[in-house]
Amino acid sequence: RYDRLRVLLIEARHTARLTQAKLAERLGRPQSFVSKYERGERRLDVAEFVEVAQAMGVDPIRILRALVATG
Numbered sequence: 001r002y003d004r005l006r007v008l009l010i011e012a013r014h015t016a017r018l019t020q021a022k023l024a025e026r027l028g029r030p031q032s033f034v035s036k037y038e039r040g041e042r043r044l045d046v047a048e049f050v051e052v053a054q055a056m057g058v059d060p061i062r063i064l065r066a067l068v069a070t071g
Contacts, residue, residue, distance in 0.1 A: 002043065004070055008063050009052065010038055016056045026055040 013023055013034075020034040027033065036042035037052075044052065053060035 001067065003040065005049075005063070005067055006038060006040055008066055012053070012056050012058045012063060013038075016058065018056060023052070023055060027051060 013020070016023075018026075020038070021031045024031040024034045033042075034052075037044050037048075049063075050060045053063055
């Protein structure tokens with residue numbers, strides 16, 4: 001399921017037309033932070049997930065609904 005969450009986050013970033021670097025800048029973190037969670041080298045906790053979603057301008061609940069809907 002975490003792999004599906006990663007895919008949803010990547011898709012949301014692309015839809016928002018953000019590069020990893022631009023998203024990282026919005027988060028006040030290094031680009032490697034985004035790269036690592038997108039590749040699955042690092043997991044996001046709930047607070048980080050919400051922060052990432054909001055930085056992309058996406059409702060975190062929408063992402064979670066999509067995750068649950070895919071089983």
